[in-house]
Amino acid sequence: MAYxxxxxxxxxxxxxxxxxxxxxxFELRRNEIHALxxxxxxxxxxxxxxxxxxxxxDEGRIFLNGSEVFIRSPLDANRYGIGMVHQHFRLIxxxxxxxxxxxxxxxxxxxxxxxxxxxxxxxxxxSDQFGFDVDPSAVxxxxxxxxxxxxxxxxxxxxxxxxxxLDEPTSVLxxxxxxxxxxxxxxLTRAGKSIILITHKLNEVxxxxxxxxxxxxxxxxGTYRRGEVDKKELSQLIFGRDVQFFAGRGxxxxxxxxxxxxxELKNVSIRSGDIKPLLDSICLSVSPGEIVGVTxxxxxxxxxxxxxxxxxxxxxxxxVFYHGEDITNFSVHKFRExxxxxVPADRMKRGSSLQASxxxxxxxxxxxxxSRFGILNRRRINSFVSKKxxxxxxxxNPDLPLHxxxxxxxxxxxxxxxxxxxxxxxxxxxPTWGLDSAAGEYVYKKIRTHRDKGKGVxxxxxxxxEILGLADTVFVLFHGRIAGRLDNDGSLTKELVGTYxxxxxxxx
Numbered sequence: 001m002a003y004x005x006x007x008x009x010x011x012x013x014x015x016x017x018x019x020x021x022x023x024x025x026f027e028l029r030r031n032e033i034h035a036l037x038x039x040x041x042x043x044x045x046x047x048x049x050x051x052x053x054x055x056x057x058d059e060g061r062i063f064l065n066g067s068e069v070f071i072r073s074p075l076d077a078n079r080y081g082i083g084m085v086h087q088h089f090r091l092i093x094x095x096x097x098x099x100x101x102x103x104x105x106x107x108x109x110x111x112x113x114x115x116x117x118x119x120x121x122x123x124x125x126x127s128d129q130f131g132f133d134v135d136p137s138a139v140x141x142x143x144x145x146x147x148x149x150x151x152x153x154x155x156x157x158x159x160x161x162x163x164x165x166l167d168e169p170t171s172v173l174x175x176x177x178x179x180x181x182x183x184x185x186x187x188l189t190r191a192g193k194s195i196i197l198i199t200h201k202l203n204e205v206x207x208x209x210x211x212x213x214x215x216x217x218x219x220x221x222g223t224y225r226r227g228e229v230d231k232k233e234l235s236q237l238i239f240g241r242d243v244q245f246f247a248g249r250g251x252x253x254x255x256x257x258x259x260x261x262x263x264e265l266k267n268v269s270i271r272s273g274d275i276k277p278l279l280d281s282i283c284l285s286v287s288p289g290e291i292v293g294v295t296x297x298x299x300x301x302x303x304x305x306x307x308x309x310x311x312x313x314x315x316x317x318x319x320v321f322y323h324g325e326d327i328t329n330f331s332v333h334k335f336r337e338x339x340x341x342x343v344p345a346d347r348m349k350r351g352s353s354l355q356a357s358x359x360x361x362x363x364x365x366x367x368x369x370x371s372r373f374g375i376l377n378r379r380r381i382n383s384f385v386s387k388k389x390x391x392x393x394x395x396x397n398p399d400l401p402l403h404x405x406x407x408x409x410x411x412x413x414x415x416x417x418x419x420x421x422x423x424x425x426x427x428x429x430x431p432t433w434g435l436d437s438a439a440g441e442y443v444y445k446k447i448r449t450h451r452d453k454g455k456g457v458x459x460x461x462x463x464x465x466e467i468l469g470l471a472d473t474v475f476v477l478f479h480g481r482i483a484g485r486l487d488n489d490g491s492l493t494k495e496l497v498g499t500y501x502x503x504x505x506x507x508x
Contacts, residue, residue: 004027007062021050021219022043031190033189037202039238039438040435045087045167052074053076085155097135132150134150144303163194164193170199171430200435203231206226206230261287262456263322265282267283268315269282269317288454289455295461295467302477306460315329340426341419341426344429348407351414354403357400357401394413431461444469468488468493476500484500
């Protein structure tokens with residue numbers, strides 16, 4: 001018996017003429033995990049934003065326990081016990097983890113003053129209880145993407161909401177963190193909670209969901225109980241075909257690791273005062289025809305190393321080389337002048353300008369290629385943009401601001417721009433975070449194509465399937481140091497990489 005029902009929900013965006021939801025019916029039962037799947041732009045997040053009060057439907061009604069409710073804002077949703085963890089974080093960067101988690105429900109001292117000690121103890125208790133690794137006093141702007149994701153989830157757990165909406169909650173979590181989260185979700189349903197899980201990871205759907213609803217082109221095409229569909233059938237329902245993510249890494253065509261090193265780090269270190277180094281004597285290199293993967297649990301140096309190789313952070317020690325030239329402490333602008341392509345983990349802040357148009361975001365780093373004597377060639381620009389929209393299946397008006405697109409389409413815009421750069425070196429960080437299976441499959445093909453043409457790829461990823469499916473060489477970070485350098489010859493396993501991530505192995 002459903003306790004939450006959405007009936008005939010329709011949402012039409014007049015600015016860009018997109019029918020996001022068309023007469024959608026959706027129901028949630030008590031004590032269940034209900035997965036909502038579909039390709040980017042299918043309408044999943046819009047439907048859940050309506051349930052959470054961030055969007056208002058043009059038509060349709062919502063019922064809770066048989067009575068119609070009107071959810072005009074997230075405050076209304078919270079009053080009805082509905083919480084949401086967003087794919088793109090809604091955290092206050094200058095606040096600590098604890099301050100973000102308790103915001104609006106702060107424990108008080110003398111009625112008016114924040115009891116900071118009690119707040120941090122409450123957050124630490126949640127972290128310990130559910131297996132998260134979050135320092136309550138850490139400032140959010142200094143956190144990794146994975147740590148921010150955990151803060152979002154913990155905020156909802158702190159509020160003890162009855163209906164939990166999770167939009168791609170595992171995108172940047174490690175395997176152990178995902179296992180811990182799923183254990184928590186199952187425990188919550190046994191305690192009477194109901195959970196809606198938006199995800200592109202079909203293995204997760206099959207392992208944890210009690211029911212799954214498939215959306216396509218703004219409509220629910222069907223709802224299935226666990227065991228009624230397998231991964232192949234789900235893929236066909238979503239895309240009209242079976243999608244294979246990792247059909248083997250393949251072998252580069254005669255360029256593998258040939259010639260001199262394209263990119264190299266020598267004894268790279270970052271220190272802050274007398275505390276333990278954030279990065280400690282990191283040495284790695286990327287050769288022509290090689291994909292080098294870097295992985296590790298949140299808080300072990302991935303974010304800092306990504307900052308170094310993209311020009312966003314200066315070193316305390318060591319050197320960075322590109323084709324033998326010392327480029328240590330080059331700025332982002334100078335890195336770009338060298339021709340680097342860079343797909344950051346944080347697409348919204350680092351990878352795009354949300355107020356600029358989709359078209360402007362696609363050409364922003366290559367204005368010179370579309371102009372002559374300072375005059376833009378609009379025909380060439382429009383041809384280029386149209387081609388990228390088709391190649392990456394980007395659904396949006398190219399002349400409207402990027403923020404009007406779905407999160408998945410924004411990410412595909414960043415990927416389309418960076419993959420169009422003619423370069424022999426490209427940096428990817430969490431390249432398929434939030435992408436549907438078909439888009440992810442296309443990105444993986446492009447990464448392999450770069451390698452097979454003799455180019456170098458540096459891949460940062462917390463997704464071990466991604467690392468093992470793409471990387472020729474794997475570096476594992478633990479406490480800011482390289483815990484292991486592993487050749488991925490086909491026999492490398494997630495279990496072995498996991499032992500290095502936990503510091504249980506010593507690199508010989």
